[in-house]
Amino acid sequence: MESKAKFDCCDNSQEKRLSSVNDTVSRAVSLCSKITEFEDVPLPGAAGRVNFGETVSLFSLPIHDHSAVDGYALGGSGKKAFKIVGLMIAGDCPKGRIATDEAVRIMTGAPTPNGTRSVVMQEHATVSDGCVVPNFDVPEGDNIRRAGEDVQVNQSLVRSGTRLDARHTALMTASGYQTACVVRKIRVAVLSTGNELRDTGVGMGPGHIFDTNRPMLRTLLNSNAVETTDLGIIKDDLGAISETLKEAAGDHDLIITSGGVSVGEEDHLKAAVVAAGGSIEGWRMAIKPGKPIALGKIGKAVYLGLPGNPLACFVDFLLVGRPVLEALAGAVQRAPLVLNARAAFGWQRRPGRLEFFPCNIVGTSQEGFPLLEKTGRAGSARLMPLIEADGLGAVTAGCSSIEPGSELKFYPFRADMGL
Ligand code: AMP
Numbered sequence: 001m002e003s004k005a006k007f008d009c010c011d012n013s014q015e016k017r018l019s020s021v022n023d024t025v026s027r028a029v030s031l032c033s034k035i036t037e038f039e040d041v042p043l044p045g046a047a048g049r050v051n052f053g054e055t056v057s058l059f060s061l062p063i064h065d066h067s068a069v070d071g072y073a074l075g076g077s078g079k080k081a082f083k084i085v086g087l088m089i090a091g092d093c094p095k096g097r098i099a100t101d102e103a104v105r106i107m108t109g110a111p112t113p114n115g116t117r118s119v120v121m122q123e124h125a126t127v128s129d130g131c132v133v134p135n136f137d138v139p140e141g142d143n144i145r146r147a148g149e150d151v152q153v154n155q156s157l158v159r160s161g162t163r164l165d166a167r168h169t170a171l172m173t174a175s176g177y178q179t180a181c182v183v184r185k186i187r188v189a190v191l192s193t194g195n196e197l198r199d200t201g202v203g204m205g206p207g208h209i210f211d212t213n214r215p216m217l218r219t220l221l222n223s224n225a226v227e228t229t230d231l232g233i234i235k236d237d238l239g240a241i242s243e244t245l246k247e248a249a250g251d252h253d254l255i256i257t258s259g260g261v262s263v264g265e266e267d268h269l270k271a272a273v274v275a276a277g278g279s280i281e282g283w284r285m286a287i288k289p290g291k292p293i294a295l296g297k298i299g300k301a302v303y304l305g306l307p308g309n310p311l312a313c314f315v316d317f318l319l320v321g322r323p324v325l326e327a328l329a330g331a332v333q334r335a336p337l338v339l340n341a342r343a344a345f346g347w348q349r350r351p352g353r354l355e356f357f358p359c360n361i362v363g364t365s366q367e368g369f370p371l372l373e374k375t376g377r378a379g380s381a382r383l384m385p386l387i388e389a390d391g392l393g394a395v396t397a398g399c400s401s402i403e404p405g406s407e408l409k410f411y412p413f414r415a416d417m418g419l
């Protein structure tokens, strides 16, 4: 599968043998086969799921001609007296016919009687002696919503691969659907590796740390479209890891591990994937933090090995894990939202890799760009700077110096109008 999500940041590595983010994402996506199983899900609960196949409208929208305002349906033209011959309220059955000198008192949403030429708002008309006189000659069709003017029967409503949200719930419900046909949930197994890791409350001793990545990844994976299996913490033992991977590959679409993908003595993941009968396709990305990352396949399952350092793990999941989930679901790939921004700080750095750092927006530059401040000293193991951050800032690989006002890219965590 070809990735359409191009990462809009100059990420040409200055270090050899490292893949760019775009190449890594493309490779990761190319390992994914779109899931072809589907299910019907009641509509409000389908938000977050990916539409399977194209959805066409069962009804025209509006379903029938109706009034857009509270007022009077007029049978003819002119600034003259129309005899009021009836009342239509929302929910009334379409009925009757009005003559050119007749009117019907009508409420918003009520079907317009046959013969209606226009509807005048009650604020724009005078009523006396059982007649209504519009204040002006109301143009033909005014305030009538015509059947089918928004959507025709059988018109395409939602394309295959669309991630559903409140807009789709509304449109599909309005056009007659109770359920959506969606891709089945993606089955993801998550595990951590490391002798030093403990779950909170379980056998913490000297030299141990709390397993942070697994709960973090489970939170990142928390979606209607994903079913996560927590495989716990596995010791730095080649046999134990490969056994776990092999078993997980049987009934998962994606296996995500963290730790053990660097080049240390206890970094067993690459060997474990091979020992489990799988293959490794790539393992180093030209970014900071997040360089060590393993991509592969074990049987039909896609394998994603994320770095142990929590910030690196977080960044790599957002950059590579998210597109993998989209590809497995057959969702239309969307590149992350990236904004042009300016630095509010100075920074001397070693050039070489595209670098991400937690930052927040502290104002607007003279040119109108968001002004960014770092939220702490960056470091792949540091989590505290993330807490205050509005998103990730990025500097290009070749950059050695940032001055206040320098150009940066900004990847916001939140979209306040987000769906
Ligand atoms: P590794 O990639 O296994 O060499 O780990 C790199 C660093 O990340 C080490 O300091 C590990 O202790 C730490 N680390 C690995 N996995 C986790 C985890 N699940 N939670 C928190 N820290 C971790």
Ligand code: MG
Residues within 6 Å of the ligand: 193, 194, 195, 236, 259, 260, 266, 308
């Ligand atoms: Mg380790």
